[in-house]
Amino acid sequence: MNIQIIGTKKCSDTKKAMRFFKERNVSYHFLDLGEKPLSRGELIKIAQKLGGDNLIDTQSKAYKDKGLAWMDYDAVEEVMENNLLLKTPVVRNGNEVTAGIDQKTWTLWIKEGK
Template sequence: MIIQIFGKKSCNDTKKAQRYFKERGIKTQFINLLEKGISEGELKVITKEFDLEMLLDIDGNEYKKRNLKYMVYDVKELLCEHPILYKTPIVRFKSEVTLGNQPEIWKNWEIK
């Protein structure tokens, strides 16, 4: 099973996640959210661990630029239409999912 890293190429935490696994010789699949969003199936797995609201990067520049703090919106629809608004990286191994840079959790994954 390969580690999936959902992120943005410009995201420092995504780069840290990629580096973490590369340094340990662990293969990863990088999914650039700016080119391809998260599929329905993947989203179901991810939302078993995290609520949709947790996936929305409310501290990011795009959220502020779009002035979303003062708007009413459907989070799922918003993330599907604008994947740049995801908090990243989202790292998945089997049924386990992390959000953000989480090397303390990753080191406990039984990756072979």
């Protein structure tokens, strides 16, 4: 199993994801968006798995401040411009990806040993 957690140190949901895996003795690699943004290629791969609609955190302050609820936009372009729009945590396990808290899927990954 090769778990990567993408988020920020201040994000409570990212902290929950890290705690989830730590409590189950599953090692993970943490990518802090506050220190290093995702590359365009990585973001496109994630968007292809999740779909653009699931890429953006519609509850975030950045989303509301920009008024995206009333606009047509390209999710990848918006996240490239402001990575705080990304719905976190993004958890990758090989080619599989989740966004937000998805303990059901994470538990399945652990049971399958993928």
